[in-house]
Amino acid sequence: MQVSISDAINQLLEVLEQDQITTNETVRQLHAKDESHHEPVLPDVVVYPRSTLDVQNILKIANEFKIPVVPFGVGSSLEGNVIPVNKGISIDFSLMNSILEIRPDDLLVKVQPGVTRLQLNKELKKYGLQFTVDPGADATIGGMTATNASGTTAVCYGVMRDQVRDLEVVLADGTIMHTGNLAVKSSSGYNLNGLFVGSEGTLGCFTEITLRVFGIPEFVTAGRALFDTIDSAVQAVTAIRQAGIQIGRVELVDEASVRQANIYNDTNYEEKPTIFLEFHGNQSGMAEDVSFTKDIFEEYGCTNFAFETDTASRNKLWEVRHSIAYAFIHGxxxxxxxxxxxxxxxxxxxxxxxxxxxxxxxxxxxxxxxxxxxxxxxxxxxxxxxxxxxxxxxxxxxxxxxxxxxxxxxxxxxxxxGVGIGKAKYQQTEHGNSLEVMKAIKKLFDPNNILNPGKIFIS
Known part of the structure; x- marks a missing residue:
């Protein structure tokens, strides 16, 4: 272990409790990887902040010693986003998992970064509200914000960037700042929300996140539509989008994935290109949308259209969809x-x-x-x-x-x-000269390059 790390740990022990810091190898191994195929790298130390002040102190010390810092949620990322490629400090936000404020009239909620998606929705349900971004995994709100996560409901409600109203962020030097406010819209200043959402911990650490939430629909129905070809399935979905039908989710699953899902979930879905879809709204309006969708799908050769209206069957349908990656892994x-x-x-x-x-x-x-x-x-x-x-x-x-x-x-x-490790090599091709602007922003916020180095930018 480097001398600077030892010195940094000694300073961390002056501002944190003993149980908030560990160099235990088993714990470090858990923070060395995510769910991607990328090779793990052990951090030198794992710390568990309980407050914004803790995060501020951690970053001040890391910046002083020029030690890398990598924010960590639950490790469900898929591009090596939380792998500490340069070792250093892994900041585990699991102890910062409080729902700080629910504002039903404003359709807003303020949470700490360690709150998970299911934890949040369980509490929001008491108010007839829901947080809509659904990446499948029970990821933390901090991690989802860091990668601009989306998932199956984005077609209706938007991605993570669309939900964030304000962030409390601790910068590399310990400065605490806010990126937005509680207003529905603003024309004041640069859009810092948009800049920090998706920044993957390279610009700062989130300590509070204010999110837009939605009312729970009066009625939800889900179903499967089967097609002979992927082309016809995609064309049918494009047609219902063009028709203005309000769709809650619409997902494509190819034959090979259906086959693997059947094995894993003990289901017997027909092995054909399948569209999993869900409608949200009031019952009378939804009936019209469903009827219209059936008519359009039939024009594109839909061979079977089956709906599930009860909650258990609907949940099973989406359980199958979300389990496909695990079905291949276990298979x-x-x-x-x-x-x-x-x-x-x-x-x-x-x-x-x-x-x-x-x-x-x-x-x-x-x-x-x-x-x-x-x-x-x-x-x-x-x-x-x-x-x-x-x-x-x-x-x-x-x-x-x-x-x-x-x-x-x-x-x-x-x-x-997100970019993480795996997609860094494509950034120049995708962004061209804009990449140099991004690097300049990174340099401004993090001159010592301590915040999740090795991610997004190759050099």
Whole structure:
């Protein structure tokens, strides 16, 4: 352990309690990785702040000794976002997990970063409210804010950046600042909310997050629509979007993914390109939307359209959708999963998915495709043997091909997982001269480069 780390720990012990600091190897191992395929790296020390003041003191000490600091939620990120590639301090926000204020009349809630999505919704339900961003995992609000997470409900309610009204942020030198206010809209100054959401801990550490929330819909119904081809499924979804139908969720699952989900969940869904969808609203208006959707889907060759109206069946449907990654992981023990996360203009989505499927066939690796088809974001999943250089190279090349296709067609290398380690090499191609502006902003906020170094920017 470096002398500077030892000195820093001694100073940390002066401002934190003994039980807030650990160098235990097992704990460090838990903070060395996320759910991605990237190689773990152990931090030198893990600290557990309980307050904004604790975070301020941690960052002041880290900045003084020029020690890297990496914010950590629950480790559910998928691009190595929380892996401490330069070691240093992992700040675990699990003790900062309080819901600070619920303002039902303003449709706002203020939370600490360690609050999880399910924890928040359980409390909001008492007020007839819900937090809508649903990435599948029970991620922390801090982590979701850091990566600009989205998920299955983004087509209706928007992504994380659309929900954040204000952030309390501790900068690298310990300065505490706010990025917004409680107003619905503002034309005052630069949009710092938009800058910090998605910054992946490279500009500061979030200590309070004020979010927009929504009323729970009066009625919800979900269903599955089967098609003969992915093209027809995507075209059908595009048509209902163009028709102005209010859709709560609309997800594509290809045949291979349905097959794996059936094995994992003990279901017997027909193995065809499937659209999982959900409608939110009042019962009479929803009946019209459902009827209209059926008519449109039939025009595009929908072979079966089944709805689930009771809560248990509806929850099972989305449990199946959210379990697909785990279905592949458990179905192929000893293998790792590589997940792509591109987003393209909706007009290019069918072509992009078709290209991804062809590339899976070329690699001879096992894989499937799922996607938030309503907003052009999809994930191609491939399983590879980490002990095989050939399979690892094949999976890496597959990922590169998917990303390059997206970038050439006006898309992005990551729709919701963030840049982290895996997508840093595509930033110059995607952003061009804008990348230099981003680097200058990073330098301004973090001149000593202590905040999650090695992420987003390669150099």
């Amino acid at each position: 192929f023990p000893g293998k790792k999963m590589m997940t792509t996360d591109v987003c393209v203009p909706i007009s290019k989505l069918a072509e992009a998915i078709r290209f991804a499927r062809s590339q899976i066939e070329v690699t001879s690796l096992v894989g499937g495709i799922v996607g938030h088809v309503g907003d052009g974001n999809f994930h191609a999943l491939v399983m590879y043997n980490p002990q095989s250089d050939e399979e690892k190279l094949s999976a890496t090349k597959f990922n590169e091909n998917i990303v390059n296709f997206a970038l050439k067609n006006g898309g992005t290398c990551t729709g919701e997982h």
